[in-house]
Amino acid sequence: MNFQDMSFDQRYRAVQSRDRRFDGQFVLGVKTTGIYCRPSCPARTPKPENVQFFRASAAAHAAGFRACKRCLPEAVPGSPEWNLHGDVAGRAMRLINDGVIDQQGVSGLAQQLGYSTRHLTRILREETGAGPLALARAHRAQTARVLLTQTALPISEIAFSAGFSSIRQFNDTIREVYDLSPQQVRAHGHRTAQTDTAMVDIGLSYREPIDLPGLFAWFAARAISGLEHADAWSYARAVNLPGGPAWFRVYTPPDSRSDLRLQARVTEMQDLPILMARVRRLFDLDADPVAVDTVLTSLPAIRPLVAAVPGIRVAGCMDPHELLVRTMIGQQISVPAARTILTRITTGLGEPAPEFALGLTHMFPTMEAIAERGSTVLRGPKARRNAVGNAAGTMATGQLRLGLGDDPTEQRKALLALKGVGPWTADYVRMRVTGDPDVFLIDDGALRAGARRAGLPADTSDLLAWSTHSSPWRSYLTTHLWRAPTVPAQPPEGDPS
The missing domain is CATH 3.30.310.20 (DNA-3-methyladenine glycosylase AlkA, N-terminal domain)
Incomplete structure (x- = not known):
């Protein structure tokens, strides 16, 4: 279940149970302390009336909250939601994490997505609670924390490596987000001894x-x-x-x-x-392996595959x-x-x-x-x-x-326009480049062999119709069927490379 689909009560229950599955998917701000935490924070659960939920840590920053020093909400995997949604916000988040704003600014990000800067900012604020600059700033702060706590790099080098334009900007951001100086953040870390x-x-x-x-x-x-x-x-x-x-x-x-x-x-x-x-x-x-495995194990034919390989990932x-x-x-x-x-x-x-x-x-x-x-x-x-x-x-x-x-649809269309590129190639590239979690490579020989092994419908149309029961995780189903122990009777039409 993603952030948008959850009610306040559902989010609060996740916090009460300290459910680690939701770490990275949302944060909670505590109005009485001005601190925001991950859902699994071991601190005493605040009263509901004192809690405000945010989809992204950048939104918590923008609302004036600072990161909890106890649960370190930045030290968790990112939200799986941005792969699940191929919309503008999801695409923008992937590009922000890839450093597009640091290299090209907000205008460069907007140009890549095909929107005006103003419209893109409005979309991101509506979807995440923060604009593109705030999201990029939060990502820089997260990167800086990792480098401060886990490496011996000089602090000045970390500042520019993380994407900050000046030492002063770096110092101000770290203090604002973590309520600690960069030196104090480093002191809380556990750096690995490195000779190089x-x-x-x-x-x-x-x-x-x-x-x-x-x-x-x-x-x-x-x-x-x-x-x-x-x-x-x-x-x-x-x-x-x-x-x-x-x-x-x-x-x-x-x-x-x-x-x-x-x-x-x-x-x-x-x-x-x-x-x-x-x-x-x-x-x-x-990825959220529990969400994926829960859906796939609801299918009797796939349950043994998930039991044998829990937490499968799509490369x-x-x-x-x-x-x-x-x-x-x-x-x-x-x-x-x-x-x-x-x-x-x-x-x-x-x-x-x-x-x-x-x-x-x-x-x-x-x-x-x-x-x-x-x-x-x-x-x-x-x-x-x-x-x-x-x-x-x-x-x-x-x-x-x-x-x-x-945009996954536009990418597929552009690929199919190339001579020598068919649906299998276009869909395989889409699955691995955009991270689309719901691609089912119906024309793949190795997949169909795995499907036969699992006792799934042999007819292509029937198999494709059956696969919809695993949506929106058909890319993970595809990977499971590749892994199913079998030898194709015929050379596969497409073999993942």
């Missing part, structure tokens, strides 16, 4: 349960040699960010397999919040343009075959990885390189080679721009 001060090593929050082995196995099966490395408990890769190449590794420490951490190095420190946000989306860390992506190329190459061939072709393209056309990208050799090629020289390394049917080159060319020239702030 240029490398950031921070914890990643998520809602339990989570299928971490399944996520790492997914990335390991599709890892491009030289660009990525994955094993049973980690995933690392090189990626291009606005300020230059970056490297990151998501891993679980041997002494705590339930802990999830991020190691990272970036060319420009201002890219660090962008990288952190994209990694969260890549691992679907803001996102780091670069939407890269994902389209990878998906087009992976159509109608096996995962190992696609991986071989993609490795050839990466080593043949990609720039060298930075020296700090431990164990990696190449970056994924730019769209310009694939469009101009892809034919020299691509193998396979001519129609597919031409389709990949054409798609790369349209992205290189800006005729096609894919991003996490896209």
Whole structure:
């Protein structure tokens, strides 16, 4: 249940029971103290007449509340609601977390969404209780808190890394939000000892349960040699960010397999919040697994799959343009075959990885390189080679721009206009780029094989109609059916790459 669908009494009961499932989905302001808390705060529950609920922490800031020092409401996963809704507010929130306002201002955000600045501000205030600048400011404060409490970075460097334009602005915001100076926030932290001060090593929050082995196995099966490395408990890769190449590794420490951490190095420190946000989306860390699993377990045929793999996640992506190329190459061939072709393209056309990208050799090629020289390394049917080159060319020239702030319907329409892109490719890209939780890849051979294994309808129309019972979580159903142990009788029409 999301914030908008909950009554005051339902929210208050969640607070009374200290239900951690709602942490990050809303905060409560206590009028008598001027403090806002997460729903699971261990402090004594305030009287109902003293409580005011906010959909976003930025709205609580704007109303004059400061963050609770006991429950740290900023130290929780983000709201899953912004993926659930493909509306303007949801798209705007994803772009704000991706640093668009810090790089392009509110006007740049509005332009990407196709609205005027005034209209966008009105929408966000109505939906979240705060305008775009306040939302971006809250995100900067959250990023700064993570870096202050978990890294040894100099405080002045943290200020600019988190997106603040000046030390004074940074100090004022931290004091206003947390009622502490940056030095005092740092003193409350638990920093990990690090020998390499240029490398950031921070914890990643998520809602339990989570299928971490399944996520790492997914990335390991599709890892491009030289660009990525994955094993049973980690995933690392090189990626291009606005300020230059970056490297990151998501891993679980041997002494705590339930802990999830991020190691990272970036060319420009201002890219660090962008990288952190994209990694969260890549691992679907803001999902609400209890809400998903509750719906899926209501379906008798799927209940055993959920019992075997609770907390399944839908993999996102780091670069939407890269994902389209990878998906087009992976159509109608096996995962190992696609991986071989993609490795050839990466080593043949990609720039060298930075020296700090431990164990990696190449970056994924730019769209310009694939469009101009892809034919020299691509193998396979001519129609597919031409389709990949054409798609790369349209992205290189800006005729096609894919991003996490896209309107899902418009993105699908733009993708289907490309030669060589069919419904499976368009929907697969939509699922992984925009985070749409309700995509059911009915034309996917591996999905249909899993459906047969689960005893679901064999007829495509009947299966599609049956899938509506799992809405709005059909992307998670799709992932479960991929995981169902089965061997397709026929080569899949599309195999996730």
